[in-house]
Amino acid sequence: MNTKLVLFCLLFICPLLTHSQTLTPEQLRADLAYFRTALNEVHPATYRYTPKAKFDSLYAAVAAQLNHPLTQHEFYVTMTPLLVALRDGHIKWLLPGKDEHYPFFSDKLFPAKLYFLDNKAWIVGNYGTDTLPIGAEVLTINDQPIATVLRKLLPNMTFADGNTKTGKYEDLNHFFSGFYATYIGAPTVHKLTYRAGDVTQTVELPAVSLAAITTYNERHKPSPQPAHRVTFNDSTRTAVLTIERFWTENNEQKFNTFLAETFRQIKAKNVANLVLDLRNNEGGEEKYGVWLYRYLAQKPFRYYERIRVRQKKAYSFPAWTPKLYRMFRWLAVRKRADGYVFTKQTGLKRHSPQRDAFGGKLYVLVNGGSFSVTTELAARIHADKRATFLGQETGGAYEGNSSGIFTITQLPNSKIDFGIPMFGYYMANLPAGLQTGQGIRPDHVLTPTINDVLSGTDRTMHYVRQLIWANQEAALKR
Structure with missing residues (x-):
């Protein structure tokens, strides 16, 4: 799903509550019930x-904590364990008009950029005027x-x-100050103890603003390159295909043409x-993945086994849903013995490899x-054992x-926007022995x-x- 579009849509209601105002226990419990209703009517795989x-x-346990007044910020934090329990990285829990990673503070932010690995952290940049090593x-x-x-x-x-953690570390490396x-x-003022070489030092540093962090990030952005690109090394007969995202902007070549x-x-x-370099590619349009795999597959394939949806009828609460889906859900959604499924998606069809599909070694x-x-x-x-990862x-x-x-809906009292994905995608022909909630684990684990x-x-x-x-050297010796 195109995250930029989702975030744009989540700003459709203006904020009506400041995070310092308190909500009564009755208002808090009403918002909790509203949250559960929305989840039950929309999310396709709440208990996956x-x-x-x-x-x-x-x-x-969350309901029991709503027995006294809370601010919007306190309620946001109290509800977070329910969001995390969904183990769904697409779920959106946002304050309208606010940066998703800095919902309550545009100042008083930690003044250094950090890199996290396991249970350690290192300084890799300074947002403020004080210079840390x-x-x-x-x-x-x-x-x-x-x-x-x-x-x-x-x-x-x-x-x-699921149970993956690597995405959380990526988020920390980019947005630690907000979290x-x-x-x-x-x-x-933030107190920091660090070790540089054999010297350990403690310093106190003034907090910085989100504007300072944004300025730093703009100044350190890598040089722009096409989001979809290929390079060749003729000496090793190798091509590197980099796909940074699965959508195209208006000024870019169409993905199918590329x-x-x-x-x-x-x-x-x-x-x-x-x-095939897919690192830091957070996704986009589902059909792009199908299109690309047709150039990599060695035999006919099915991409998705099924696409679940929660229901077919209109919701019992006010919400924004794409107009096109509302118009065509009566044709695209079918009821089966195990629930409702969405049927109009190219990944559900059986596909054959493209004429120019690559048949060599894939990494x-x-x-x-x-x-x-x-x-x-x-x-x-x-799953098709097509590549080395x-x-x-x-x-x-x-x-x-x-x-x-x-x-997308808004909790009526706390004014928090709740964005719920509607389609539950289940991949076809998965290998036996997968651990529930695991990601794709590389054959060669390499951590920077x-x-x-x-x-x-x-x-x-x-x-x-x-x-x-x-x-190649081994092949020559055989």
């Missing part, structure tokens, strides 16, 4: 990863060890399907090794930022996700170190090139 009994128990390891933030900070933040982060302010605190031209070149150049690069449509494509490739586990789940189009990050070294790309070279 959390059994109903466990979810009901958590719901009761780049590459120094952060030991504590406001007197809390990094491991403690992570134990508080990770359980409140929703960018993950810290929302779920731990937003002091005007694929046709790219694979004609691959065939003409007699490419033996294709590296796929993924990481925690590989999500949604990208994980679906990776799952199809992996390198990098980190995907942020999306192997067996499918809930995404597609969204229903802090030295890789600071030096700009692409560990995974370097490794796959060495692997291709080694395979």
Whole structure:
């Protein structure tokens, strides 16, 4: 699903409540009930990863906390465990008009950019005027060890399907200051202890604004490149196909045209090794994944086994849903013995490989930022044993996700926008032995170190090139 479109739609109602105003217990319980009603009528797979009994128990625990007045911020945080329990990285829980990662604070933000790996963190950038040593390891933030900070933040982060965690770490690396302010605190001064070489030092730094973070990010953006691109190395008969997102902007070449031209070149150049780089591709339009796999498949295939929807009738609460879906749901939604399914999707059909489909060795690069449509494509490739995978586990789940189009509603008292994915995608012909909620796990796990990050070294790309070279050398000796 195109995340930009979803976020645009979620701003359709103006905020009517400031986060410092309090809500009565009656208002809070009414919003909790509204939340459950919306979830029950819209979400296609509420209990895919959390059994109903466990979810009901958590719901009761949240309800028990709504026995005294809370601010909008306090209610937002109190409700977060229910969002996390869905284990659905597409779910949206936003304040209208606010940045999704900085919902309550546009100032009082942590002043450094950090890189997290396991239970450690390092300084990789400065948002404020105070300069911290780049590459120094952060030991504590406001007197809390990094491991403690992570134990508080990770359980409140929703960018993950199933039991995956790599997407959460990707989010931390980009938006730590926002998560810290929302779920731990937003002091005007942050106390930081770090170690640089053999020297350990504690400093106090003034908080920064979101404007300062945005300015830093703009200044350090990588040089622009086409989102869909291919490069060739004739000496190793290798092509690297990079797909940064599965949608096209108005000024870009149509994706189908790009694929046709790219694979004609691959065939003409007699490419033996294709590296498909899907890292940090959070998805887009489902049909793009199907189109691309037709150029990679070696035999006819089905992409999706089914697409679940919750119901066919109109909702009992006010909500925004795409007009096109409302017009055609009577034709596209069918009732089966096990519930309702959506039938008008190209991935449900049986497809044959394209004429210029690539038949050589395929290598796929993924990481925690590989999500949604990208994980679906990776799952199809992996299930068909079509490629060697390198990098980190995907942020999306192997067996499918809930995404597609969204229903968007606003809780009446707290004025929080709730965006619920309507389609439950289930991948076809999955391998036996999958662990529930796992992502696509690479054959070669390669995690960037802090030295890789600071030096700009692409560990995974370097490794796959060495692997291709080694395979070619081995082939020559046979």
